[in-house]
Structures are given as structure tokens and as C-alpha cells.
Amino acid sequence: MLVVMKAQATPEEIQAVCEQIELLGFRAHALPGAQRTAIGITGNQGEVERGSLETLSGVADVIRVSKPYKLVSRDVKEEDTVVRFPGTDVTVGGRNLAMVGGPCSIESREQAFAVAEKIAEAGAHFFRGGAYKPRTSPYAFQGMGEAGLQIMAEVRDKFGLRIVTEAIDNESLALVEQYADMIQIGARNMQNYSLLKRAGRSKLPVLLKRGMSATLEEFLMAAEYVMSEGNYNVILCERGVRTFADHTRNTLDLSIVPAVHQLSHLPILVDPSHGTGKRDKVLPLSRAAIAVGADGLMIEVHHQPDKALSDGPQSLYPEQFAQLMDEAAQIAEVVHRHLQRGVELTELAIPLAGAKRSAIR
Ligand code: PEP
Ligand code: MN
Numbered sequence: 001m002l003v004v005m006k007a008q009a010t011p012e013e014i015q016a017v018c019e020q021i022e023l024l025g026f027r028a029h030a031l032p033g034a035q036r037t038a039i040g041i042t043g044n045q046g047e048v049e050r051g052s053l054e055t056l057s058g059v060a061d062v063i064r065v066s067k068p069y070k071l072v073s074r075d076v077k078e079e080d081t082v083v084r085f086p087g088t089d090v091t092v093g094g095r096n097l098a099m100v101g102g103p104c105s106i107e108s109r110e111q112a113f114a115v116a117e118k119i120a121e122a123g124a125h126f127f128r129g130g131a132y133k134p135r136t137s138p139y140a141f142q143g144m145g146e147a148g149l150q151i152m153a154e155v156r157d158k159f160g161l162r163i164v165t166e167a168i169d170n171e172s173l174a175l176v177e178q179y180a181d182m183i184q185i186g187a188r189n190m191q192n193y194s195l196l197k198r199a200g201r202s203k204l205p206v207l208l209k210r211g212m213s214a215t216l217e218e219f220l221m222a223a224e225y226v227m228s229e230g231n232y233n234v235i236l237c238e239r240g241v242r243t244f245a246d247h248t249r250n251t252l253d254l255s256i257v258p259a260v261h262q263l264s265h266l267p268i269l270v271d272p273s274h275g276t277g278k279r280d281k282v283l284p285l286s287r288a289a290i291a292v293g294a295d296g297l298m299i300e301v302h303h304q305p306d307k308a309l310s311d312g313p314q315s316l317y318p319e320q321f322a323q324l325m326d327e328a329a330q331i332a333e334v335v336h337r338h339l340q341r342g343v344e345l346t347e348l349a350i351p352l353a354g355a356k357r358s359a360i361r
Contacts, residue, residue, distance in 0.1 A: 001048045002076055003039040004061040013058030014039065020056060024048065031077045031232065036060070040071045042228050069220045069264075071227040072234075077265045083205045083233045085162050085181055089344040090125045092205070092235050093267030097332055097339045098296030100164060100269065101321055102128035104311035105141060106148035112155055114303040118318030120159040122325045123341025126182070127152065127161040128298060132172045133310060134188045141309040145172075149179040156181070160343040164207055170198050177202055187212050187239055187274070190222045200229025207298075209237045209271070212250070216259055223266060236260060236268040237298060240275030249277020249314070252285055254292045267295035273314045279305070282316055286324050290331045299324065 003017055014037050018028035021041050026048065029040040041048055050062040067073050082094040092098040101119040106112050106129040116127050131148030133141065144151070152163045162181040167173035168189065176183050182205045189195050190211035199206045206226050210219050223234045238257065240250025252275030260268045270289035272282045286297050302308045302315035316324065329339040 001041040001044065001050070002063050002065050002070070003041065003053055003059055004063065005037045005039065005058050006060045007036045009037065009058035009060075013056070017053065017056050017059060020053060021048075024052065027228070029071055029227070029230070029232070031071070033077055033079050035078075038076050040065075040076050042070060067263075068217065069224040071232070072220045072223045072264045072266060074263060074265050079265060081232070081234075081265045081267060083235055083267065085205075087346055088160075088162065089340075089346065090162055092269070093295050095336075095338055097290065097294075097328065097337055098126065098267075098269065099124045099325060099328070099339070100126035100128050100296065100298040101301045102126075103302045103308065104273075104300050104315065105130045105133055105309050106144050106151055106165075107141075107309050109151050109154070111303070112151045113158070115301055115318065116155045116159050116161060118303065119301060119321065120161055120342070122318070122322040123339075124321075124325070125162060125296075125343055126164050127155050127159070128164050128184075128300075130166050130310075131176075132166055132168045134166070134168050134186055135310070146175055149175060153179045160345055162343065167195070167199070169195060173198055173202070177204055180204065182207050182235075185209065190214055190219070193225055196222055196225035197229050200226040200231045202231055205233035205235060206231060207235045207237055207269070209239050210241065210253075210256070212240075212242045214241070216256060216263070219256075220260075220264060223264070234266050235295075236264075236266055237271055238268060238275070238294075239271040239298075248275075248281060250275055252276060252289075254285075254288055254294075257289070257292045257294050261293060269296045269298050270294040271298040273298070273300035273311070273316075277314045279314055279316060279320075282314065283320065283324050283327070287327055287331055290328050290337070291335060293335065297324075297328065 021028035026043040083092040133143040164182040166184040167176040240252045243251040272285035300315045305312040305315040
């Protein structure tokens with residue numbers, strides 16, 4: 001169910017409706033839009049008695065949301081969600097493209113800094129890298145753990161890039177929260193519902209990758225899990241699905257981008273690195289992803305891919321990443337988007353980041 005407030009409804013009226021919903025034993029999610037605020041209701045098994053809400057002051061309408069996903073749906077929020085990163089001009093969603101680059105895994109301080117320097121030079125916004133790696137083999141490199149997170153926090157301090165890194169369980173999520181700017185939930189965990197709920201209670205935005213065999217509806221329902229806990233800053237990421245095709249590691253399903261945009265207000269990035277598994281396919285598929293309307297890209301980059309501890313064959317050389325950024329910027333204009341290079345720190349960010357830094361050390 002959804003309560004649509006009148007355009008001129010006051011904050012007090014919105015608050016009163018939320019209180020009434022909670023009084024009925026449900027959860028209220030106020031989602032402000034450009035024209036009006038909508039209040040999503042979750043926690044109800046059947047229809048909510050609309051009489052007690054319809055008559056409240058400031059209410060325009062109470063409507064049933066027929067889709068299985070509610071908060072994720074455009075029915076609940078018409079305008080695109082724009083996720084902001086405090087203390088910076090970085091956004092995900094809206095007109096500007098968001099570019100994420102970095103190695104598959106954080107392997108050492110030297111490696112992370114060597115890659116981050118090039119990523120920053122090329123004008124990216126986020127530095128990625130796994131400190132906790134969900135590997136197919138228990139004998140493969142599992143990531144540096146908290147030491148890797150510390151290195152990423154240093155990268156943010158030095159280059160201004162925002163940090164996104166994967167949490168693989170509740171324990172690592174609690175640590176990732178202390179160091180990163182965005183929590184990544186990987187493909188293998190897209191249906192780990194307790195982890196999704198935990199991420200939903202975090203203050204940080206969540207980058208949710210599509211499961212290897214997830215349908216669009218399952219993908220959106222996973223995002224709904226995060227949002228239903230009160231975290232509305234969810235960014236989806238297409239990373240390819242398993243098919244019979246064997247010329248690539250996965251089949252990058254670019255058609256999901258317009259499909260997501262039609263059904264949901266959430267932004268969606270594309271990861272052509274895991275989506276193809278092959279370095280020479282990353283640039284062509286990146287061009288296509290921007291053309292099809294992706295809100296940004298996530299790209300694996302390594303300064304010495306032959307020596308990478310994971311995903312070397314799909315990692316771009318830094319020069320290739322720089323070329324990709326140039327081409328993405330050109331294609332963006334054709335599809336009425338824009339690639340603004342680099343991260344601008346707002347004045348507030350410096351003392352804030354400083355406070356966070358000293359807390360971690
Ligand atoms: C990653 O981004 O490092 C990763 C492990 O991706 P995925 O979860 O899509 O396989
Ligand atoms: Mn990888």
C-alpha cells in the first residue's frame with residue numbers, strides 16, 4: 001500500500017501519517033519526490049484498512065501497489081533516485097555518470113596505490129577492490145581482510161576517491177561500514193537475505209550485484225530487502241549471468257538496464273569485467289552499456305594484470321581505463337548524459353574525513 005500526500009502537505013502532516021501507519025503495526029517509508037511525498041507501507045500481509053489513513057490531513061490518495069516489489073518500484077517513487085556521497089559532489093543516478101575502477105582484490109599497499117593513482121588521474125569517482133573475496137576455491141586468495149580495508153581508507157585520504165568494497169557476511173559488513181563509502185553485496189550473496197537485511201540497517205549506500213541466475217524480479221526483490229529495512233540508497237549492478245555461451249565468462253545482459261529503469265527508480269551500473277571475463281571485451285561492452293543508459297560502470301583495473309591474485313585476465317591496464325573514460329565521456333553526450341571527471345571535496349569533507357581517519361587508526 002502507498003499513501004500519496006498532497007503536493008502542499010506539511011512535514012507535520014507527513015509525520016502524522018507515518019505515526020498512524022506505525023500505530024497500525026506496520027512500517028512507514030516516507031519517500032520525498034519532486035512534486036509530492038509518497039509513504040510506502042510494508043509489514044502488512046493483506047490490505048491495510050484505508051479508512052484510517054484516507055481521512056488524515058494532507059493525504060491525497062491511498063493506493064494498492066500490485067507489484068511484488070514496493071519501495072523499489074516507480075509506482076512508489078516516480079523520479080530517479082540520486083545517491084549522494086556526503087562531503088563530495090559524487091552522485092550515482094541522475095544525469096552524471098558514476099565511474100568505478102580498481103583491482104579485483106587489494107593485494108598490497110603498493111598495488112592499491114599504483115592502481116588508484118591512475119584511476120584518479122583518469123577522473124574516476126570510486127576506487128573498488130575486494131578485502132573479502134568470495135572465491136570458488138577455498139584454496140584461492142581470500143583477500144587481505146581488515147588490512148585491505150585500511151589500505152582503501154588511505155587511498156581515499158590520498159586521492160579523494162570514494163571507496164566501494166564487498167562484505168561477504170555480517171561480520172565483514174560491520175568492518176566495511178567503518179572504512180568504506182559504499183557496501184558491495186556480490187552476485188553470490190544477492191539472495192543472502194540476512195545479509196541484505198543487515199545492509200538495510202546500514203547508513204551507507206549499498207551496491208547490489210545481480211545474482212548469476214537471477215531474474216529481473218528476483219534482482220529487484222533483493223533490493224527491496226535492503227530498502228524494507230530503511231536504507232533507500234541502493235544501486236544495482238549488472239555483472240552478467242550464466243548461459244550456455246562459452247566465449248565469455250558470463251553473458252552481460254545489457255537489456256536489463258532499460259528494463260530496470262522502466263520498473264524502478266534505482267540507478268544501475270554495469271560491470272563488463274565480470275560480465276565478459278576478457279580484457280579485450282571490456283571496452284566494447286562499456287561503450288554499449290553507456291549507450292543503453294547505464295548510470296555508470298564498474299571496471300577492474302590492475303597495473304600488472306599478469307601478476308594479479310584474482311581476475312587478471314579481465315583487468316584493464318591503466319591506459320586502457322583512461323581510454324575507456326574518454327570514450328564513455330563522448331558517448332554520454334549522445335545519450336544526454338554527462339561524465340564529470342574526478343571527485344570534488346566540499347569544504348565540510350576535510351574535517352569530517354579527518355575525524356573518520358583518526359577514528360580508524
Ligand atoms: C567483484 O566485483 O569483485 C565480484 C566478486 O563480483 P561478482 O560478485 O559480480 O562476481
Ligand atoms: Mn573480480
